[in-house]
Amino acid sequence: MxxxxxxxxxxxxxxxxxxxxxxxxxxxxxxxxxxxxxxxxxxxxxxxxxxxxxxxxxxxxxxxxxxxxxxxxxxxxxxxxxxxxxxxxxxxxxxxxxxxxxxxxxxxxxxxxxxxxxxxxxxxxxxxxxxxxxxxxxxxGLRNASPIGTLTLVAEYYQGSDQVVAARRRIAGLRLAATDGPFATGSGPLASGTTLALIMATTGRMAYCDELEGDGVEILRGRHAMR
Known part of the structure; x- marks a missing residue:
């Protein structure tokens, strides 16, 4: 896994x-x-x-x-x-x-x-x-309470790596922007939301696309099967 x-x-x-x-x-x-x-x-x-x-x-x-x-x-x-x-x-x-x-x-x-x-x-x-x-x-139904600094580091790692999961390929050609922290990357159709939702969608948890907004969300959702 x-x-x-x-x-x-x-x-x-x-x-x-x-x-x-x-x-x-x-x-x-x-x-x-x-x-x-x-x-x-x-x-x-x-x-x-x-x-x-x-x-x-x-x-x-x-x-x-x-x-x-x-x-x-x-x-x-x-x-x-x-x-x-x-x-x-x-x-x-x-x-x-x-x-x-x-x-x-x-x-x-x-x-x-x-x-x-x-x-x-x-x-x-x-x-x-x-x-x-x-x-x-x-x-x-448990709430994540990770510091935004920790989540930003994780988001930055996944946006530049396919080492563990096809994260970089999944978000290619899209712009991601966090609404609760400094994380932003890429260019193209936008997917924006919390840093945690961006991490989870980037790593293939497409249910989190429901928490994102922008023209890039459906493109991201369509790439859920990438490994």
Whole structure:
């Protein structure tokens, strides 16, 4: 599963914040999600997420897996699954699901402050934390309270990258503009809305197009199947 579903460790540069600055943001997003999920019923845990085919519990297990995989273990899993990346993701998710929702949450709580990651930059881990948290919160009616600075960093990452999900290709030829923060990118037909709605639509969650305005929204909606 992806979110559609290079960084060093010192100082900021013109290319953006560095890993040492990003990890605390990742940890804050994970901690906020863990707190939001502490009181869920078994029925709520089984709620279908915005990540197609997965329950909110399964998406949380996927986040745990991502925070538990070293690059070496990730590569070993890819080889074991004969380079079937979806199979690798499903295998790792199953490893972290646990026997009950309480165990799923406990496993996630243990990796809240992890800096372990597969072959991805830290900004991608922040993107995963934000997007998959919304995959969980949205169907449960829980409100995202991420700082606008964090959301802007994630939006800027996805607008320039197809590394984890076909985000850059999905918004090609469009202008995106946030109504609640400084994020803006591209040229062409406009899609405007909150930074979070732009992130989610950019990463393939087309329900969030309902929260956007502009001539570019229908074009964006028509690209939902890109991977």
């Amino acid at each position: 992806n979110s559609d579903k290079r960084l060093t460790t010192t100082g900021s540069t013109a290319k953006g914040p560095q890993a040492a600055e990003l990890w605390p943001l990742v940890h804050a997003e994970r901690a906020a999600l863990a707190a939001d999920l502490a009181g869920l019923t078994d029925e709520q845990w089984a709620t279908p997420s915005w990540c197609e085919g997965l329950s909110v519990r399964e998406v949380l297990a996927h986040l745990t897996a991502g925070a538990s995989l070293t690059s070496l273990r990730w590569l070993a899993g890819v080889i074991r699954c004969r380079f079937d990346f979806d199979k690798q993701v499903a295998m790792r998710l199953a490893e972290q699901l646990g026997a009950s929702p309480a165990e799923t949450l406990a496993r996630f709580a243990r990796v809240v402050e992890s800096t372990t990651k597969p072959l991805l930059p830290v900004i991608a881990m922040l993107g995963e934390a934000v997007v998959h948290a919304e995959d969980i919160r949205g169907p449960l």
